[in-house]
Amino acid sequence: MNWIALEDGSQIEKMIENPQDSIIFKHSTRCSISLMAKKRIEMDSDLIPPGVDCYFLDLLKYRNLSDLIAERFHVHHESPQLLAIKAGECILDQSHGDISIDEVVIELEK
Secondary structure, three states, X not given: OOOEEOOXXXXXXXXXXXXXXXXXXXXXXOXXXXXXXXXXXXXXXXXXXXXXXXXXXXXOOOHHHXXXXXXXXXXXXXXXXXXXXXXXXXXEEEEHHHOOHHHHHHHHOO
């Protein structure tokens, strides 16, 4: 899995302006549920279509970016959380046990 570290608000603005499909995984490094969700994503990473950027947000270091994501993509903050971004819009918002790469792929391919 080739995660792109999400560390700057300009990356979020780029996702909004860019037609590139992306996913954002918001992860709390102190949460066992979040760790399990991350492992599930990584185990199914081969299902992610080529060309989809996969962003990883460390919530403990960059909580301000989580707030910016919530504002810009009109979602509630959760942790763990997986967002699918298509044409600058959040088309899928999953959290906790609902996190599924299968569903993300279906939505991105519509």
